[in-house]
Amino acid sequence: MDSSIQLNNVSFTYPNGMEALKSINLSLPKGKKIALIGGNGAGKSTLMLLLNGILKPTSGFLNYEGTNYTYNKKGLKLLRSKIGLLFPESDNQLIAPTVYEEISFGLLNLYKDVGLVRTKTEAIISEFFLHEFANKPPYQLSSGQKKRVCLAAVLAMEPEVLVCDEPVSNLDPKYAQLIFNYLDKLNEKGKTILVSTHDVNRAYTWADYVVVMHNGEILNTGKPESVFKNKESLKKANLNQPFIVDFLNEFGSNFQDSAIIMSKWKKYYNW
Numbered sequence: 001m002d003s004s005i006q007l008n009n010v011s012f013t014y015p016n017g018m019e020a021l022k023s024i025n026l027s028l029p030k031g032k033k034i035a036l037i038g039g040n041g042a043g044k045s046t047l048m049l050l051l052n053g054i055l056k057p058t059s060g061f062l063n064y065e066g067t068n069y070t071y072n073k074k075g076l077k078l079l080r081s082k083i084g085l086l087f088p089e090s091d092n093q094l095i096a097p098t099v100y101e102e103i104s105f106g107l108l109n110l111y112k113d114v115g116l117v118r119t120k121t122e123a124i125i126s127e128f129f130l131h132e133f134a135n136k137p138p139y140q141l142s143s144g145q146k147k148r149v150c151l152a153a154v155l156a157m158e159p160e161v162l163v164c165d166e167p168v169s170n171l172d173p174k175y176a177q178l179i180f181n182y183l184d185k186l187n188e189k190g191k192t193i194l195v196s197t198h199d200v201n202r203a204y205t206w207a208d209y210v211v212v213m214h215n216g217e218i219l220n221t222g223k224p225e226s227v228f229k230n231k232e233s234l235k236k237a238n239l240n241q242p243f244i245v246d247f248l249n250e251f252g253s254n255f256q257d258s259a260i261i262m263s264k265w266k267k268y269y270n271w
């Protein structure tokens, strides 16, 4: 399995002495849909800030497709053009006076050609159906609309890896589905998508690969079927088993049956 980003003995301690990541070794498979799961304070957000170079490890190193991260201006610019980060709070991400400027902001850092920036901005506005609020200030939008603008702004940069920190935590089910549909569309184009969540049901149905975190450490990694079978590591991470796994265990079904029930379950939830 090709890896996209690798972490080698990565530790991170906040200035107040909080050791948020403890010697993490992790390889994120390329082109996959990856769920990063763990309870509050597990270190998911910290890890995501390191992936995009906003935070620098206290020790250890990261590499992207075989090249170690460098934290000078040039290295960070390259890194951020490859690895996009969707913040958990849209209000922390949205800084421009209008939606249009929000989307063109990152592009202007990336390209000198103003005409090209305009073309790319307009293409993204169309793709994300943002015409009606292009000239509005982002604070006037609903949570779902804000999240859509944030996603559009990140995707305008055409990253290879998209890191999304709890992208649907405060969205209604329909809007959450819309966001996941965008993520799936991107993944179909070969992009690697990493999503943090404590929603084990969604992680189980959506992800190709799951990483379980607790207390700054990785407890388990692997395919959803194997990760979610391991009740011990889930319990340690303050997580439950997905409802459907628990249900099937209870009724003693084997995994062949579970595939059929799963497909019905997915259809029911439209995931």
Ligand SMILES: Nc1ncnc2c1ncn2[C@@H]1O[C@H](COP(=O)(O)OP(=O)(O)O)[C@@H](O)[C@H]1O
Residues within 6 Å of the ligand: 014, 015, 016, 018, 019, 020, 038, 039, 040, 041, 042, 043, 044, 045, 046, 047
């Ligand atoms: N800016 C910060 N300063 C100090 N400690 C922090 C900061 N941000 C997070 N932490 C601490 O680091 C640990 C990991 O937090 P975080 O990465 O936000 O976890 P998660 O996203 O899984 O909830 C927690 O104990 C949290 O309190």
Ligand SMILES: [Mg+2]
Residues within 6 Å of the ligand: 044, 045, 046, 088, 165
């Ligand atoms: Mg978090």
